[in-house]
Amino acid sequence: xxxxxxxxxxxxxxxxxxxxxxxxxxxxxxxxxxxxxxxxxxxxxxxxxxxxxxxxxxxxxxxxxxxxxxxxxxxxxxxxxxxxxxxxxxxxxxxxxxxxxxxxxxxxxxxxxxxxxxxxxxxxxxxxxxxxxxxxxxxxxxxxxxxxxxxxxxxxxxxxxxxxxxxxxxxxxxxxxxxxxxxxxxxxxxxxxxxxxxxxxxxxxxxxxxxxxxxxxxxxxxxxxxxxxxxxxxxxxxxxxxxxxxxxxxxxxxxxxxxxxxxxxxxxxxxxxxxxxxxxxxxxxxxxxxxxxxxxxxxxxxxxxxxxxxxxxxxxxxxxxxxxxxxxxxxxxxxxxxxxxxxxxxxxxxxxxxxxxxxxxxxxxxxxxxxxxxxxxxxxxxxxxxxxxxxxxxxxxxxxxxxxxxxxxxxxxxxxxxxxxxxxxxxxxxxxxxxxxxxxxxxxxxxxxxxxxxxxxxxxxxxx
RNA sequence: UCCGGCGUAGCUCAGCGGUAGAGUAGGUGGCUGUUAACCACUUGGUCCUUGGUUCGAAUCCAAGCGCCGGAGCCA
Numbered sequence: 001x002x003x004x005x006x007x008x009x010x011x012x013x014x015x016x017x018x019x020x021x022x023x024x025x026x027x028x029x030x031x032x033x034x035x036x037x038x039x040x041x042x043x044x045x046x047x048x049x050x051x052x053x054x055x056x057x058x059x060x061x062x063x064x065x066x067x068x069x070x071x072x073x074x075x076x077x078x079x080x081x082x083x084x085x086x087x088x089x090x091x092x093x094x095x096x097x098x099x100x101x102x103x104x105x106x107x108x109x110x111x112x113x114x115x116x117x118x119x120x121x122x123x124x125x126x127x128x129x130x131x132x133x134x135x136x137x138x139x140x141x142x143x144x145x146x147x148x149x150x151x152x153x154x155x156x157x158x159x160x161x162x163x164x165x166x167x168x169x170x171x172x173x174x175x176x177x178x179x180x181x182x183x184x185x186x187x188x189x190x191x192x193x194x195x196x197x198x199x200x201x202x203x204x205x206x207x208x209x210x211x212x213x214x215x216x217x218x219x220x221x222x223x224x225x226x227x228x229x230x231x232x233x234x235x236x237x238x239x240x241x242x243x244x245x246x247x248x249x250x251x252x253x254x255x256x257x258x259x260x261x262x263x264x265x266x267x268x269x270x271x272x273x274x275x276x277x278x279x280x281x282x283x284x285x286x287x288x289x290x291x292x293x294x295x296x297x298x299x300x301x302x303x304x305x306x307x308x309x310x311x312x313x314x315x316x317x318x319x320x321x322x323x324x325x326x327x328x329x330x331x332x333x334x335x336x337x338x339x340x341x342x343x344x345x346x347x348x349x350x351x352x353x354x355x356x357x358x359x360x361x362x363x364x365x366x367x368x369x370x371x372x373x374x375x376x377x378x379x380x381x382x383x384x385x386x387x388x389x390x391x392x393x394x395x396x397x398x399x400x401x402x403x404x405x406x407x408x409x410x411x412x413x414x415x416x417x418x419x420x421x422x423x424x425x426x427x428x429x430x431x432x433x434x435x436x437x438x439x440x441x442x443x444x445x446x447x448x449x450x451x452x453x454x455x456x457x458x459x460x461x462x463x464x
Numbered sequence: 465u466c467c468g469g470c471g472u473a474g475c476u477c478a479g480c481g482g483u484a485g486a487g488u489a490g491g492u493g494g495c496u497g498u499u500a501a502c503c504a505c506u507u508g509g510u511c512c513u514u515g516g517u518u519c520g521a522a523u524c525c526a527a528g529c530g531c532c533g534g535a536g537c538c539a
Contacts, residue, residue: 027501033497050498118475172538336536387539434539437539
């Protein structure tokens with residue numbers, strides 16, 4: 001079926017031409033003047049198209065008057081200038097084909113307001129709402145902008161494995177991947193599960209990060225990035241965590257921590273500018289209904305310089321701060337949520353990049369600084385969201401890396417191939433990870449991360 | 465996992481010891497180039513589950529289940 005998108009029709013300045021649209025009814029208003037107003041949405045944009053359905057249509061009494069929100073239809077007619085205010089163009093229907101009626105007594109999302117919590121229970125229908133249509137289009141633009149940004153900078157898109165045997169420094173609890181019988185797995189002489197009999201012949205899990213594999217390709221192709229699903233089996237119940245989420249992980253060869261921070265800042269600003277330019281209609285909705293001032297916020301951040309401070313400076317600022325913290329800031333302890341929020345929201349009011357964390361709170365692969373107390377790590381903190389990016393310069397010196405693997409209590413055998421990247425032609429390199437849903441949250445103002453991914457997976461929730 | 469809050473009509477909520485309410489959606493009638501349409505009437509409920517206190521529980525207490533917010537873990 002050849003059809004025009006409402007997105008294009010509403011921009012059209014050509015009138016009195018024949019067009020066909022297909023979409024879902026949002027609302028019907030009857031006029032006793034002998035016609036009905038139908039508002040159609042086809043998902044191509046936020047706005048609806050107003051259709052005039054005259055009672056001279058052959059199926060007016062039999063079908064048009066029985067249309068309720070959610071019904072699917074196609075309309076062919078003349079695009080005309082609207083005589084009334086509220087819309088510039090409207091479609092005067094010549095034929096209306098109804099594909100599917102929608103019973104208003106059963107359909108859960110009519111014209112009335114439905115809470116986000118309720119919509120999560122009907123995740124198969126929620127993309128038909130204004131909010132989720134807008135979130136989905138912004139999410140799409142952020143994904144496209146991500147590829148565009150890295151491709152323009154000559155980064156190669158690579159696909160790291162989803163099933164893995166390396167547990168990447170214990171970034172979180174992992175989901176086991178196994179074909180062994182769950183109720184009665186084979187056991188070895190010590191009574192432990194015998195994974196040599198499993199599908200892969202050893203313990204396998206869903207990935208918590210593609211970083212270690214990503215490094216292999218950075219150490220060959222130069223600059224690469226991944227953009228794929230990531231899994232954490234943590235029992236996290238917050239509005240910022242998912243068990244399955246999408247992560248973007250660039251990795252650069254011949255790069256240090258400063259290059260890494262520059263890339264992170266440039267990438268975030270690129271995203272802000274991209275959605276400001278290409279999602280303006282949807283952002284207008286978020287600006288009005290979800291987070292007042294979000295457009296101004298994104299525009300300001302796209303222009304501003306991100307604050308950069310060392311971890312040690314951050315601790316000093318927090319200790320002098322005129323604020324009550326539940327946890328006293330102390331050198332050597334990780335920054336608490338309240339500390340990150342103070343820095344990004346109260347103290348600077350801009351994104352903050354914190355650099356050079358104590359080695360004791362960071363994983364083995366981060367590069368040791370010359371003070372031998374800190375490592376070349378960075379976190380990017382956003383107002384309201386908190387940590388959005390975590391990254392580091394990687395340890396490229398084999399002897400130091402081996403010592404750190406030992407020190408952190410890891411088994412060197414698990415990282416033999418990772419170490420060989422240092423053994424054979426090592427190179428300074430750096431990268432970071434960004435949680436895609438968190439940036440969607442930030443750019444839409446949506447409060448709960450479960451509402452910026454089509455089908456959220458959280459503890460006790462795997463419906464759909 | 466810990467702390468706090470909340471589960472009442474299809475939906476959004478009020479009621480907080482004396483026998484069930486509003487708005488909205490749906491129905492009927494009226495009116496209208498309408499646009500969150502409007503006006504009148506109207507259908508609609510195991511008050512999450514189980515147990516306890518009480519003459520009497522939607523209301524108080526306890527446990528369970530579910531959801532939300534904060535914390536931790538992190539992206």
